[in-house]
Amino acid sequence: MKVLKRKSELCIACHACESACSNTWFKEDNAEKSCIKIKEGEKENVIISCTQCGECIDVCPVEAITRDKNGIVRINKSNCVGCFICVGFCPVLAMFMNDEYIEPFKCVACGQCAKQCPTNAIFIEQE
Amino acid sequence: MIKLNNRDYEWEVGLTVQRLLDKKSFTYPKLIIKINNVLVPSEEYASTIIKDGDDVKVIHLLAGG
Amino acid sequence: MSIEKLKSAHKLLAEYKYELGKIEKGYTNRTLYINVGDNVIKEKPVTQLMKDKFIGGKGFGMYYLWHAVTPETKWNDPENEIVIASGPVGGITQYPGAGKSLVCSLSPLTGMPMDSNVGGYFGPLLKFSGFDALELQGKADKDIIIFIDGNKGTISIEEAPEEAIDSHILGEQLTEMYAENEEDKRNISVVSAGSAANHAYIGLLNFTFYDVRRKQIRLKQAGRGGIGTVFRNKNIKAVVVRFAGVKGNLNNAADQGKINKTGIKLHKEIHDFDAQQCRMRQVGTANIIEVMDQYDLLPTHNYKFGAHPDTYKISSKVFTGMITQNTPDGCWYGCSLSCAKAVDHFELKTGPYKGQKVIVDGPEYENAAGLGSNCGIFDPHAVLELNFYCDTYAVDTISYGTMTAFVMECYENGIINKEITGGLKLNFGNAEASLEMLHQMARGEGFGKLAGLGVRNLKKLFIEQYGADPVFLNDIGMEQKGLEFSEYMPKESLAQQGGYGLTNKGPQHDEAWLIFMDMVNNQLPTFEDKAEALHYFPMFRTWFGLNGLCKLPWNDIVPEGNKHSDEPAKIPEHVQNYVDIFNGVTGKNIDKAQLIVQSERVYNFQRIFNIRMGYGKRIHDAIPYRAMGPVTVEEYLSRAERYDGQLKELVGFNPEGKSTEEKMAALRAYREDQYQKLTDAVYKRRGWTMDGVPTVEHLQSIGMDLPEVIEVVKKHL
Numbered sequence: 001m002k003v004l005k006r007k008s009e010l011c012i013a014c015h016a017c018e019s020a021c022s023n024t025w026f027k028e029d030n031a032e033k034s035c036i037k038i039k040e041g042e043k044e045n046v047i048i049s050c051t052q053c054g055e056c057i058d059v060c061p062v063e064a065i066t067r068d069k070n071g072i073v074r075i076n077k078s079n080c081v082g083c084f085i086c087v088g089f090c091p092v093l094a095m096f097m098n099d100e101y102i103e104p105f106k107c108v109a110c111g112q113c114a115k116q117c118p119t120n121a122i123f124i125e126q127e
Numbered sequence: 128m129i130k131l132n133n134r135d136y137e138w139e140v141g142l143t144v145q146r147l148l149d150k151k152s153f154t155y156p157k158l159i160i161k162i163n164n165v166l167v168p169s170e171e172y173a174s175t176i177i178k179d180g181d182d183v184k185v186i187h188l189l190a191g192g
Numbered sequence: 193m194s195i196e197k198l199k200s201a202h203k204l205l206a207e208y209k210y211e212l213g214k215i216e217k218g219y220t221n222r223t224l225y226i227n228v229g230d231n232v233i234k235e236k237p238v239t240q241l242m243k244d245k246f247i248g249g250k251g252f253g254m255y256y257l258w259h260a261v262t263p264e265t266k267w268n269d270p271e272n273e274i275v276i277a278s279g280p281v282g283g284i285t286q287y288p289g290a291g292k293s294l295v296c297s298l299s300p301l302t303g304m305p306m307d308s309n310v311g312g313y314f315g316p317l318l319k320f321s322g323f324d325a326l327e328l329q330g331k332a333d334k335d336i337i338i339f340i341d342g343n344k345g346t347i348s349i350e351e352a353p354e355e356a357i358d359s360h361i362l363g364e365q366l367t368e369m370y371a372e373n374e375e376d377k378r379n380i381s382v383v384s385a386g387s388a389a390n391h392a393y394i395g396l397l398n399f400t401f402y403d404v405r406r407k408q409i410r411l412k413q414a415g416r417g418g419i420g421t422v423f424r425n426k427n428i429k430a431v432v433v434r435f436a437g438v439k440g441n442l443n444n445a446a447d448q449g450k451i452n453k454t455g456i457k458l459h460k461e462i463h464d465f466d467a468q469q470c471r472m473r474q475v476g477t478a479n480i481i482e483v484m485d486q487y488d489l490l491p492t493h494n495y496k497f498g499a500h501p502d503t504y505k506i507s508s509k510v511f512t513g514m515i516t517q518n519t520p521d522g523c524w525y526g527c528s529l530s531c532a533k534a535v536d537h538f539e540l541k542t543g544p545y546k547g548q549k550v551i552v553d554g555p556e557y558e559n560a561a562g563l564g565s566n567c568g569i570f571d572p573h574a575v576l577e578l579n580f581y582c583d584t585y586a587v588d589t590i591s592y593g594t595m596t597a598f599v600m601e602c603y604e605n606g607i608i609n610k611e612i613t614g615g616l617k618l619n620f621g622n623a624e625a626s627l628e629m630l631h632q633m634a635r636g637e638g639f640g641k642l643a644g645l646g647v648r649n650l651k652k653l654f655i656e657q658y659g660a661d662p663v664f665l666n667d668i669g670m671e672q673k674g675l676e677f678s679e680y681m682p683k684e685s686l687a688q689q690g691g692y693g694l695t696n697k698g699p700q701h702d703e704a705w706l707i708f709m710d711m712v713n714n715q716l717p718t719f720e721d722k723a724e725a726l727h728y729f730p731m732f733r734t735w736f737g738l739n740g741l742c743k744l745p746w747n748d749i750v751p752e753g754n755k756h757s758d759e760p761a762k763i764p765e766h767v768q769n770y771v772d773i774f775n776g777v778t779g780k781n782i783d784k785a786q787l788i789v790q791s792e793r794v795y796n797f798q799r800i801f802n803i804r805m806g807y808g809k810r811i812h813d814a815i816p817y818r819a820m821g822p823v824t825v826e827e828y829l830s831r832a833e834r835y836d837g838q839l840k841e842l843v844g845f846n847p848e849g850k851s852t853e854e855k856m857a858a859l860r861a862y863r864e865d866q867y868q869k870l871t872d873a874v875y876k877r878r879g880w881t882m883d884g885v886p887t888v889e890h891l892q893s894i895g896m897d898l899p900e901v902i903e904v905v906k907k908h909l
Contacts, residue, residue: 058519061526062378063404082440083285083526084452088459097456099449102440132714154486155708157469159755166755186715187708188750189761 001071001127002109004036004049010121011045013038017113017122024112025105033098035107036122047122050094050107056086071127077103130182138179144172147183157188193354195368203351205336208233212345213322218280218443218777219243223252224323226338226349228426229270229330233347238324245896249279250307250737251794252325253296254801257305258900260329263804267300267418268425270331276383276431277325278315281777282740284526285440286455287769288462289742291316291524293399299417299697300393301591301646302674304802306417306697307737311523311532312399312410313381315740317342317435320442332427339370342435352429357387358634359398360550360584363409366432367402377402379436382409384429385420386586391636392644394591394676395420398583403534405518410534411553412523415588416700417675418646424586438525446779454772459528462749466529470748473520475512476531477557477744482507484561488831489681489707491566493620494597495670495818496827498681502570506560510572529745535576542627543581544634552580561679562593567600568620578627585634590700591646594676596626598647598669607660613639647671667817673698673807682819684834685711686863687722690870693815694726696798702743703730709761723873732767734791739774746770793896796879796886803885804904810884813871821863825852828859835859885909 018034026033039046052073057065064079065086082102087095097104111124129138131147144160144167147153160167161184167175177183213220221238238252246255253275260273274297284290293315299306318326321342328338337352356362363382371377382400389395397414414420441448466472471479481503484490488498504510516537520530535552555575563578564570582589596618602608603618610617614632616625616639632640642653647669654660670677675698682688688711691704706725709715716722736743747763757764767784775781782790802808822828828835829852836847838859845858875882879890885908891897 059528061404061522080440081285081438081525083528084440084456085459085526085528088456088461088528089463097452099452102448132712133717134714152486153712155483157750159760184713186713186760188754188763189705189708189747 001052002111002124003052003127004107004109004111004114005123005125006047006049007121008044008047010119011038011047012119012121013040013045014118016116016118020113020116021107024110033105035094035096035105036113037096048092048094049122050109051092052109053091055089055091056095056106059085059089061085072108073106074108075103075106080104129177129180132184136183138177142177144175144177147177148172148185151185153185153187155187159186159188160184161186195365198352198354198365199369201352201354202337204348205351206231206233206349208347210235210322210345210347212342215319215442215444217446217779219248220319220322220324222323223256223325223327224340224347225327225329226347227330228328228332228336228338228349228428231349233349245793245898246797247280247738247790247794248324249277249282249292249740250294250296250309250734252277253294253307254305254794254798256325256327257296257298258797258801258804260327261298263806265298267298267303267422271329272298272422274328274419274422274426275325276315276318276328277740278319279738279740281773283316283319284443284445284451284455284773284777285438285524286451286526287773288455288458288522288527288529288745289524290526290740292736292740292742293318293414294737294740295397295414295419297417297419297422298805299419299674300421301418301648302698302807304673304697304805304807305798306419307798308396308414308416308419309702309737309742310397310399310414311401311412311742313401313524314383314399314431314433316438316524317379317381317433320435320438321433326431328426328428328431330426335427335429337366337429338431340431340433342433343437355429357385357390357429358584359384359386359411359586360580362430363398363400363411366430367400367409370432370434374407376434376436378404379438380432380434383431384586385423386584386634388585388587388630388634388644389420389424391641392587392633393418393421393646393649394588394595394644395424395586396588397423398586401523403521406534406536406551408551410521410523410532410551411583412532413583413588415590417697418588420586443777445777447776450776451773454769454776455526458745458749458769461751462528465752466749469750471508472529472531472744472748475508475515476533478508478511478533478555478560480508480557481511481560484557484680485565487707487712488684490561491597491679491681493568494566494601494668495677495681495683496601496824497830498683500565500568500570503565505570506564506572506575511555511560514572514576527742527745529749531744531748538576538580540577540580541573542577542624543631550580552576553583554579556589558679559589559593562590563596563626566593566597566679567626569623569626570621571623574623574627578623578630581627581630581634585630587630587633587644590678591676592630593679594670595643595647595650596629599643599650601668602654602660602665607654607665608658612658646674647676648674664823667823669816670818671699672815673812675699677819680705680707682707683821686866686870687716687725689815689820689867690722690726690874691729692819693813693867694871694874695730696795696802699815699819703733715761719869719873720877722870723877726874727877728762728788731788731791731795732762734795735770735787738790738794741770789894792894796891796894796896797901799880799884799886800901800904803908808884809908810871810875810882813884815867817860817864820867821859822856825856828852828856881909883908
C-alpha cells in the first residue's frame with residue numbers, strides 16, 4: 001500500500017505541498033483546498049495528512065468511503081450525503097472540507113506534493 | 128460536618144472526593160464537582176481531601192430519554 | 193408470497209401528479225393533504241403565519257389538527273387527522289439528530305391532541321419529495337397503501353389486501369416492492385403499524401430506515417399515545433415515500449457553512465467524549481439502567497420501588513454483550529451520537545414467529561425499565577422478546593410496560609384473578625404471562641384485548657365490573673390524562689412530579705427530566721426555582737419538535753467547557769449551536785430568548801387545544817399518589833428511615849410512637865400539598881390562571897393571540 005509519510009522535523013513550512021495538492025485536485029492555489037496541511041509551530045511544524053488508517057470507512061453512514069485495491073481510502077462523492085462525521089472522527093484530523101463543496105476530501109497518496117517538497121519531509125512509501 | 132449540595136453531611140478524617148462519591152453511590156458519569164466553588168478535575172477525585180466545613184457540590188448533569 | 197403477487201393484488205384508487213419543488217431555507221412551502229375516505233389528494237401552501245407562529249414539525253401538526261377537528265371530534269371519527277412533519281432544520285445531515293418526524297393526532301387514550309416524535313428517514317424524505325407536512329384524514333373502506341414518489345412527482349392510493357400487517361415483515365415487503373433495485377432501498381421509508389393496533393388503544397407507528405450494512409430495514413417508533421391505533425382505524429396499512437438523491441445541502445440553507453462548522457464541532461465532541469460520558473455509540477439509551485437503579489429511580493413492581501437486587505441481570509453490560517453491531521447506527525444521516533441499537537439473529541421463543549431469527553431494534557432504556565424491572569422481569573431475553581413483539585405488533589412499550597405493571601399489582605392484590613385473566617398468572621416477574629397477554633392483544637382476544645385499552649380504561653372496568661376499590665386503583669394506576677407514565681420514579685423529586693403532571697400530552701419525560709437537578713443536586717430548593725425549571729426546560733425541549741430535531745445530542749453529550757458555564761444543566765454551548773443551525777438554515781436571526789418564545793407559542797396553543805377538547809385544566813394536571821409517595825405500608829417500610837426523617841425535618845411531625853398508617857397519612861397530606869403549591873408556582877410562571885388557563889395578556893405578549901385561540905380561552909377565564 002502506498003502511503004504519504006511525514007518527517008515533521010524536516011518541514012520548513014514553505015507550504016509548497018499545499019499549493020501542489022490544491023492545484024492538482026482543485027485547479028487553484030489555495031491551502032484551504034489542500035489534502036495536506038502544514039501547521040506552523042514554535043518548536044516544530046506539524047504535517048497533517050491521511051495515514052490511510054480507515055477509521056472513516058466505519059463511521060460513514062452510507063458506505064461512501066471504501067478502501068481500494070491498492071489500500072487507498074477513497075470517497076465516492078456521488079454516494080456521500082455530506083454529513084462530515086468522517087471529518088469530526090478522523091483521529092489525525094486529516095479529513096478536510098471546504099464550504100464550497102458538500103463532500104469532504106482527503107489525501108489519496110498521489111505524491112504530487114512530495115515532488116515539490118524541498119527537504120523530503122514528505123515522501124511516498126510502500127507499506 | 129460538611130455541606131453537600133447545600134445539605135448537611137457527616138464529615139470524617141481523610142474524606143476524599145472519591146470516598147464521598149462511593150459513600151453516596153454517586154456513580155453517574157457526568158459530574159461536576161466543586162469544593163468551596165473551586166472545580167475539582169476528575170483525575171484528582173482520589174487525591175483531593177475534603178476538609179471539615181467545606182462546601183461541596185456534586186452536580187449531576189441532567190439527562191433522560 | 194412473492195412481491196410481484198402482492199403488488200398484482202393492488203388496485204389503484206387514486207393517482208396524483210405534482211411539480212417537484214425546491215426547498216428554500218428549510219421550507220418547501222407546501223404540504224400534502226390526503227383524504228383516504230374519498231381519495232382526495234391535494235397540495236396546500238404553507239402560509240407566512242404558519243412559519244412565523246408555528247415554525248414547523250409539531251407546530252404544523254397542531255395547527256392542521258386544530259382546524260381539522262371540532263370540540264366534539266373523537267379519535268375514531270373520520271375527520272381526525274394524523275399529521276406527519278419534519279421541520280425547517282429537519283433533513284440537514286451535518287448536525288446530529290436532524291431526522292425526526294413529528295406525528296400529531298387526537299389520541300384514543302386521552303381524547304386530546306397527542307404528539308410523538310420518531311426517527312427513521314420518512315420526515316426528511318417527505319420534505320425532499322416536496323412537502324413540509326403530510327395530513328391524513330378520512331377513513332378508507334379497505335386496507336390501503338399510500339405511495340409518494342419524490343423523484344417522479346407522483347402520489348398514489350392503492351388498495352393493498354395481501355401484505356402483512358406486522359411491521360417487521362410489511363416494512364421489508366414494501367421496501368422491496370417500491371425500491372427500483374438494491375441500491376435504491378436506502379431511498380425508501382415506510383410508515384406502518386401492526387396487528388395489535390387493530391385492537392389496542394396503545395398502538396404505535398413504525399418508521400423505517402434501510403440499514404445499508406445489514407441490508408435490512410430497521411424500525412423506529414412514534415410510540416406514545418395510540419397514533420398507530422388511529423392509523424389502523426383509518427384502514428391505512430402503510431405510507432411509503434421514495435426519494436433518491438439525498439445530499440447535504442438539499443435544504444438550500446441560508447448559510448451552509450455555519451451548519452457545517454457547528455456540525456463538525458459536535459461530531460468531534462462526540463468522538464472525543466462519548467466513550468467516557470454516556471456511551472450512546474456503544475449501548476445507546478440503555479446506558480442508564482443500572483445508574484437509575486443506584487439512585488433509586490428505576491421503577492420496579494409498578495413504581496412501588498426505585499431499585500431491585502436483580503437489576504444487574506438486565507444492566508447495560510448485559511445488553512452490551514447482546515447488541516451485535518457492525519458499526520454505531522444513526523437513524524438519520526449524520527447522527528454521530530448513533531444511539532440506534534440492534535440485536536441480530538435473535539431467536540424468538542413464543543408467538544407467531546416462534547423459532548425465527550429476527551432483528552430486535554433496541555433495547556432502549558424505556559424498554560428495559562418498562563417491560564423489565566417495572567413488571568419485576570429481570571430476564572434480558574424476555575425483555576428483548578417483548579421489545580420485538582411490541583414493535584412489530586405496533587404496541588407502545590412504555591404504555592405496555594406501565595399497564596402490565598398495574599395489572600400485575602392488581603393480580604397480586606386479588607383485584608383480578610385467573611378467571612378474569614383467562615388463566616394468565618400475572619404475578620410480578622412472570623414473563624411468560626406478559627408475552628401471552630401481548631400475543632392476545634395482537635390477536636384481539638381475551639384479557640390481552642382488554643389490557644390494550646390502557647390503564648385508565650382498565651381502572652374503570654375493574655371498579656365497575658369487579659368491585660375494585662376506586663381509591664386504591666386511582667392511587668396505583670400510573671396514568672394521567674389517560675396516558676401511561678414513562679419509566680422514571682418521581683416520588684422523591686417534586687419537580688419531576690411536575691415534569692410529569694404539568695404537561696400537555698400526559699406524563700412523558702420529553703418535556704422535563706429534573707430529577708438530578710432537584711433531588712440529588714438540590715439546585716431547585718424553592719417552588720419558584722422549580723417553576724422556573726418547569727418553564728424553561730419544557731419550552732426548550734418543545735423546540736426540538738418544531739424543527740425536526742432529536743433531544744439527545746443536546747445533553748447526552750457534554751462539551752469540555754460546560755463545567756465552567758453559569759448554568760451547566762442547560763448546556764449553554766449546545767443551546768447556542770441550535771440557535772446557529774436554525775439561523776443557518778432559515779436565514780433568520782433569532783437568539784436564545786427568541787428560541788424559547790417560538791416554543792411558548794406552540795406550547796400554549798397546545799394547552800388551549802386541550803382546553804378546547806374539554807380538558808387542559810388544573811383538575812387534569814393531578815397525578816396519582818403512587819407518583820408522589822408511598823401508597824402501601826410495604827412501600828413505606830422499605831424506605832422507612834427516609835420517610836421518618838422527612839416527617840421530622842420537613843413536615844414537623846414526630847414519627848416516634850406513631851403507627852405506619854398515621855405516618856403515611858401525614859406524609860401524604862404534606863406531599864399532596866407540595867404538589868398543589870408547585871402547581872400554583874408553575875402556572876404563575878407560565879402566565880396561566882390558577883385553573884391552568886393561559887391569560888389573554890400572556891398570549892398577546894408571546895404573540896399567540898390568534899382569534900380562534902382567544903375565543904377558546906375567553907370562555908374559561
